[in-house]
Amino acid sequence: MKAELVLKDLKAYINGTITECCLAIKNGKIAKIGKEAQMPRADAQISLKGLLVLPGLIDVHVHLRDEGKAYKEDFYSGTAAAVAGGFTTVLDMPNNAPVTMSAETFKNRMEIAKERVLVNVGFYSEFPKSLCEIDEIIDAGAVAFKLFLSEQVGGLNINDDNALAEAFQKVASKIPIAVHAEDKGIIKSVEEKLKQEGKRDIEAFLEAHSERAEAEAIKRILEITQKTRAQVHFCHISTRQGLSLIVEAKRAGLPVTCEVAPHHLFLSDEDLRRIGTLALTMPPLRDKSHIKALWEGLKNGWIDVIGSDHAPHTLTEKNAESVWDVKVGIPGLETTLPLLLTEVNAGRLSIAEVVRFMGENPAKIFGLKDLGSLKEGFRADLVAIDLKREFIIDSSCFYSKAKFSPFDGKPVKGRAVKTFVGGKLVMDEGEIVAEPGCGKIIKAKVPMEE
Ligand code: DOR
Ligand code: ZN
C-alpha cells in the first residue's frame, strides 16, 4: 500500500487514551494508525512536532445562512470559520431565505453549497406544510428535522399538538428531530404586554424569554415523544429545570438527547447587561445558578453535545434601538474550541470530554458514519491542537462575516493550528490553504461520495 500522506511526531486521542503515534492517510480515510516503522510509503509526510491530534470536531448547530441571508454569512465564510475553529463537519439549520422545508429548497441548498464549502456539511430541514413531503426530504438526504417552537418558521403549525404528533410519527425511526424549546404562546403574550407598556430593553427581553417558556416547551415535546417514540434532540438547553425534565425523561427510557451552547456555559445575565444587545440570543443568558446546573449536566453525562449555535448577524442588526428589533444570536464557530481548551488547561474539562461532546456523541446521535473518532477506516478529518497557545479573542479577525463576540477581549489558552478535511490540509496556522469545495455534502443514510 502506498499512502497519500503520513502524519508523524504527534499525540492522538485514540480509544480513550492519548498515544504517541503516526497516521497514514489514503483516499481521504485513515488507512493506518501506528508507530513510524509501521507506516506505509507515502507521497508526502508532515511532522506535527508533538501537537495533539483529535478527530475533526462536529458542530451539530450552525446557521450557515447564504442564499437570501448571504449578507450575514455564506457557505464559504461560515465553513472558513468552522475550519479555523477546528470543526470539520457542521450541521446547517433551516431558518434560511427561503426556509429549507421542501425537497426542492433542500436539494437546491445542497447544490449551491457543494462548490463552496471547506468542511463537510449536513443539512436540517424544517417540517413541510404537507406531511406527505417528509419522505421526499428524507430521501434527499436530510440529516434531521428542526422544529422551532419559539416562532413559526416551517410549514407545520406549531400550535397544533396533533399535527406535531403526526409529523413526529412519520419521522420516528428514520432521522432525529432537533427542537428549539421555547414556547411561542408564553413569549408572545408577555412580549405584547411589555410592548404596550413601552418596554424595549434587555430586562423586557428576559421577562418574555422566561425560564417557564423553556420548561413548558420541553414538557410538551416530551409528551409527544412519549406517544410517538421519535428520536428527539433538544437544542441549547439553558435552564436547570429544562435539564432536569430531560434527565427525568432519559431515566424513563425516552429516546431523547440534549445540547448546550458555549455562551450558556460561560456567560450569565449579568454579562448580558454589561455587554448589551450584542450578547442577545435565544434562549437568553441566564443567572449563575443555571450555569452551575449546566456544567454539572455536562460532567454527569446528562448533556450529550456541545453545539455552538453559530448565529451570524450584521452589527447594524445587533445594535437596533429596541430589543424587539435586535436580531438574536452569537457567532460561535471561532470561539467554542478555545473556550473549552482553556477549561481543559484549568483542569475543569478533559480532552476525552471535548471529543465526546463534539465528536463521538454528535456522530452517534445524528448517524454520521465514519466521523467523530480516530479509527482506521474512518474519514481523515483531523484537528491538530496546540494546548499551550495563548491569545485574546478578537472578533475583528474572524472568518465569519459576523465581526462581533460577547467574548471579545477574553484571554484563552489552546487552539486549533492545523485542520485536515478528508486528509487534506485546509487550515494551517489560521490561514485557509485549500480551495472551496473540499468539504463533502453529508446525506444521512447515503454513503459519502468518494
Ligand atoms: O439566538 C438565536 N439565533 N436563536 C435561534 O433560535 C435562531 C438563531 C438565528 O438564526 O439567528
Ligand atoms: Zn434555537
Ligand code: ZN
Ligand atoms: Zn440556532
